[in-house]
Amino acid sequence: xxxxxxxxxxxxxxxxxxxxxxxxxxxxxxxxxxxxxxxxxxxxxxxxxxxxxxxxxxxxxxxxxxxxxxxxxxxxxxxxxxxxxxxxxxxxxxxxxxxxxxxxxxxxxxxxxxxxxxxxxxxxxxxxxxxxxxxxxxxxxxxxxxxxxxxxxxxxxxxxxxxxxxxxxxxxxxxxxxxxxxxxxxxxxxxxxxxxxxxxxxx
Amino acid sequence: xxxxxxxxxxxxxxxxxxxxxxxxxxxxxxxxxxxxxxxxxxxxxxxxxxxxxxxxxxxxxxxxxxxxxxxxxxxxxxxxxxxxxxxxxxxxxxxxxxxxxxxxxxxxxxxxxxxxxxxxxxxxxxxxxxxxxxxxxxxxxxxxxxxxxxxxxxxxxxxx
Numbered sequence: 410x411x412x413x414x415x416x417x418x419x420x421x422x423x424x425x426x427x428x429x430x431x432x433x434x435x436x437x438x439x440x441x442x443x444x445x446x447x448x449x450x451x452x453x454x455x456x457x458x459x460x461x462x463x464x465x466x467x468x469x470x471x472x473x474x475x476x477x478x479x480x481x482x483x484x485x486x487x488x489x490x491x492x493x494x495x496x497x498x499x500x501x502x503x504x505x506x507x508x509x510x511x512x513x514x515x516x517x518x519x520x521x522x523x524x525x526x527x528x529x530x531x532x533x534x535x536x537x538x539x540x541x542x543x544x545x546x547x548x549x550x551x552x553x554x555x556x557x558x559x560x561x562x563x564x565x566x567x568x569x570x571x572x573x574x575x576x577x578x579x580x581x582x583x584x585x586x587x588x589x590x591x592x593x594x595x596x597x598x599x600x601x602x603x604x605x606x607x608x609x610x611x612x
Numbered sequence: 613x614x615x616x617x618x619x620x621x622x623x624x625x626x627x628x629x630x631x632x633x634x635x636x637x638x639x640x641x642x643x644x645x646x647x648x649x650x651x652x653x654x655x656x657x658x659x660x661x662x663x664x665x666x667x668x669x670x671x672x673x674x675x676x677x678x679x680x681x682x683x684x685x686x687x688x689x690x691x692x693x694x695x696x697x698x699x700x701x702x703x704x705x706x707x708x709x710x711x712x713x714x715x716x717x718x719x720x721x722x723x724x725x726x727x728x729x730x731x732x733x734x735x736x737x738x739x740x741x742x743x744x745x746x747x748x749x750x751x752x753x754x755x756x757x758x759x760x761x762x763x764x765x766x767x768x769x770x771x772x
Contacts, residue, residue, distance in 0.1 A: 421628060421752065456689075561645050563630035564652070564751070568696075570627060571746030575695055578627075579702035581741065581749065584734040585631065586707040588652060590714060591727045594644045595635035596707050599700040603628035604693045 417500055418507075420515040421565075422457045422603055426450035437482055443493045444528045445481045451518055451525075452477050456603065458519030461552045462545050466538060473537050480533060499524040506546055510553065519549030564597065625692040628752075629700065655731070656751040 419427065427442075429450035434442045451459050452474040463470050486493065500516070502524035507516040526534050526542045539545060564585070570578055586597040633645050717726055741747035 561632045561636060561642065562649065563632050564649060566629045566631070566656070567750045567752055568627045568629060569746075569748040570625070570696060570699075571741070571748070573741050573745035573747045575699035576702060577737075577741050577745065577747065578696060578699035579706060581734065581737050582629065582631070582700060582703035583706035583710070584730065584737060585652070585656075586634075586703065587710055587714065588727065588730050588734065589633070589645075589648050590707075590711070591723060591730060592644065592648050592651070594648055595633050595638050595641060596711075597631040598634050599629045599631045599703055601627055601693055601697045601700060602630045604689045604696075605626040605628070 417504060418515040420517050421567075422454065422518050423516050423521055425605070426454050426457075426518055426521065429453050433481060437484065439484065439486055441486045441488045441490060441493050442496060443481075443484060443486060444495045444499055444525060444530045445477065445484055445533075447496060447499065447521065448525055448530050448533070449477050449481050451522060454518070458517045458549050458552050459522035460518070462519060462522060462548050465548055466545075468537050468539065473533075476533060476536070480530070495529050499528050502527050506549075510550065517549065517553065519545075519552060523549060565602075566599075625689070625696075627692065627696040629696075653751050656749070 426447065427450060430446035431442050433449045433453075434440070434446045439446075451457075452470065454460075455470075460470075462468075463473075488494065499521070503516045503520040506520040506523050522539075523542055523546045525531070526539055526545065534540075566582075568578060568581075582597075582599050586599075589595075589597050633641050635641060714726075738747075738749060
């Protein structure tokens with residue numbers, strides 16, 4: 410992801426959020442993506458580390474989503490750059506939070522949420538009880554340290570199963586694990602990390 | 613390469629899997645894992661690539677404005693997650709069942725030959741799934757971990 414002076418290592422889900430944010434800004438007739446658009450992207454994707462924080466803190470996500478949409482639709486921007494200066498600061502902050510941990514999953518959506526709490530949309534987040542950045546940052550760290558998260562950089566696969574039954578996918582995953590055993594490793598445990606739709610409309 | 617693939621059916625989901633070593637406390641596991649990623653990732657990337665499709669994929673909620681539709685989308689996503697989480701569980705059982713077989717095979721043929729055969733079998737499975745079901749696999753992320761090197765003897769401090 411290219412930003413002026415920044416080379417960001419965004420997680421896949423964070424990349425999706427940013428894409429949703431870009432699309433949303435465009436739909437609202439803006440060429441500049443803002444922090445509010447990023448918050449919209451986080452709300453829209455509806456899963457991830459930030460969502461776990463929402464759930465743990467019993468945030469009313471439906472109302473927050475509605476307010477975010479209202480905020481982005483009324484937004485007036487003086488800037489002409491692709492990303493607002495506030496948004497670039499958010500990514501810098503998120504990167505700092507991400508760098509606190511010695512792992513390679515990249516900047517998670519949880520880090521983005523914490524960074525947004527330092528930004529010009531902090532007022533909206535505070536309205537919903539998201540006031541303590543360090544508390545949320547700690548929660549995100551805890552989520553990232555759940556048992557399925559490891560100090561090992563994961564092997565990341567995205568699979569479009571097509572019409573294949575789970576057994577077929579299992580056969581492929583199992584063979585990859587066998588290869589690791591043949592390379593003297595202990596085998597591989599796979600976990601589903603995300604589910605995405607390939608189509609724009611699901612119904 | 614993507615032009616060879618069958619078009620995915622409607623209402624298709626993409627499943628993101630993360631794999632990590634089963635026994636992370638085994639001696640030398642971290643360096644074995646790093647060597648494996650360095651070796652396997654380029655090979656997996658060569659075999660299949662979803663690339664742009666994945667980056668362009670839309671999340672299910674994108675089109676959902678009404679809560680009813682949102683719930684429906686969530687249900688579909690949840691069902692897909694459940695179905696393909698099952699694949700990971702089955703894979704784990706298959707893998708465990710193969711441990712003894714591998715030991716026997718290694719008594720009869722050199723490890724390099726065994727690895728080569730396993731690669732060919734996997735390649736065939738990927739190709740067959742692509743032809744029969746339109747399945748596509750993409751390895752994402754760094755082939756070589758970018759984190760600061762940590763030795764197997766020195767455990768990482770999560771607060772570092």
